[in-house]
Amino acid sequence: MSQPQNTRIVLASRPQGPVKPGNFRIEAVPVPAPGDGEILLKILFLSLDPYMRGRMDDAVSYATPVAVDGVMEGGTVAEVIESKHPGYQPGDIVLSHSGWQSYALSDGAGLRKLDPDAAPLSTAVGILGMPGFTAYAGLLTIGQPKPGETVVVAAASGPVGSTVGQIARIEGARAVGIAGGADKCAFVRDELGFDVAIDHRAPDFAEQLQQACPSGIDVYFENVGGAVWDAVFPLLNTFARVPVCGLIAQYDGLDLSGKDRLPALMRDILKKSLTVRGFIQREFIDQRPVFLETMSGWLRSGEIKYREDIVDGLANAPEAFMGLLKGHNFGKLVIRVA
Numbered sequence: 001m002s003q004p005q006n007t008r009i010v011l012a013s014r015p016q017g018p019v020k021p022g023n024f025r026i027e028a029v030p031v032p033a034p035g036d037g038e039i040l041l042k043i044l045f046l047s048l049d050p051y052m053r054g055r056m057d058d059a060v061s062y063a064t065p066v067a068v069d070g071v072m073e074g075g076t077v078a079e080v081i082e083s084k085h086p087g088y089q090p091g092d093i094v095l096s097h098s099g100w101q102s103y104a105l106s107d108g109a110g111l112r113k114l115d116p117d118a119a120p121l122s123t124a125v126g127i128l129g130m131p132g133f134t135a136y137a138g139l140l141t142i143g144q145p146k147p148g149e150t151v152v153v154a155a156a157s158g159p160v161g162s163t164v165g166q167i168a169r170i171e172g173a174r175a176v177g178i179a180g181g182a183d184k185c186a187f188v189r190d191e192l193g194f195d196v197a198i199d200h201r202a203p204d205f206a207e208q209l210q211q212a213c214p215s216g217i218d219v220y221f222e223n224v225g226g227a228v229w230d231a232v233f234p235l236l237n238t239f240a241r242v243p244v245c246g247l248i249a250q251y252d253g254l255d256l257s258g259k260d261r262l263p264a265l266m267r268d269i270l271k272k273s274l275t276v277r278g279f280i281q282r283e284f285i286d287q288r289p290v291f292l293e294t295m296s297g298w299l300r301s302g303e304i305k306y307r308e309d310i311v312d313g314l315a316n317a318p319e320a321f322m323g324l325l326k327g328h329n330f331g332k333l334v335i336r337v338a
Helices: 119-125 130-143 158-168 181-193 205-212 226-235 262-271 279-301 315-326
Strands: 005-011 023-030 039-047 074-082 092-096 101-105 149-154 174-178 195-198 217-221 236-246 273-280 307-310 332-336
Touching: 005 315, 023 149, 023 217, 039 092, 039 315, 074 101, 074 119, 092 119, 101 279, 119 307, 119 332, 130 158, 130 217, 130 236, 149 158, 158 174, 158 217, 174 205, 174 315, 181 195, 195 205, 217 226, 226 236, 226 262, 307 315, 315 332
Parallel strands: 149 174, 149 217, 174 195, 217 236, 236 273, 307 332
Antiparallel strands: 005 023, 039 074, 039 101, 039 332, 074 092
16 A cells, blocks of 8 residues: 655745746655654645745845745645644644645644634635734734725735725725726725725726825835835825835836836835835734634624635645736635645
8 A cells, every 4th residue: 555645845946037837846755754742734725825935035034935945835724634742633623834735744833723613714824814914913003094094905806905905994994905907806896895996907097096095095005016006105195104015016026117216215204204114914913812803703794705716736836826926816815735
């Protein structure tokens, strides 16, 4: 009888510009056996997120890059298959950070048990996981929207942006979403309840955004950068707040404008008393218990809605990830591994 295999996807080479299939390699290795104090996990769901592009580069950042020949990293939902750890039993479902592979060993550090009856398991890496928490903490802690203010968010159909806009509405603000394509804009406006949704691909995008924000922009939740930032920037009001969550237009060599935005930005930070604050969600980790309780309530009441883009098969992760960096996904991108 053949031994079970652990399929894993490793970083074969560092990208030079846009990510290509050759930057990944699929390997099959024996499933590891847990030692004393260890747990064998079977990965059920893998989260694909834009931040992973930065981990592929050997550059100074807030986290260590993935090593060449190392397993691509990522958040996962997993089932305990075998345990030699007193705190876990076979059948337990956990949130882990096991990366792009079908099995993983853990010593229990960083795991969080999940209740499979409380919500669909995939939400633990989506609306009830890192993306939802990023939106919640970034908007409420840095953006601090007030009733009647205008909140603009880029990538508004994605897992972070869609949540930002809905929370803004709950807080009494106007929500203006920026998305790519008619279908995504219709979803943002008609299903999520944003006040306005604008297609950034439209030739008159900047003019449409100005018309949608007649009183200017009080909070801009930055997920994209590039040409979207160029359209938003002149509309920022005095004392506007800009939580900087991501810059996906620049991750994969796609921002080819060559513009030097720094002089104008520094001038208006001074002139308009802007708050521009980059953040990583783990900075607000003390808020996670309140987030889980609050977001769970919003989901039960229907005040928050979400959409997932689930792709079957770990082998499809590289293609799905490359599509994510080009905006091809529609909702939270999740790989169903098992």
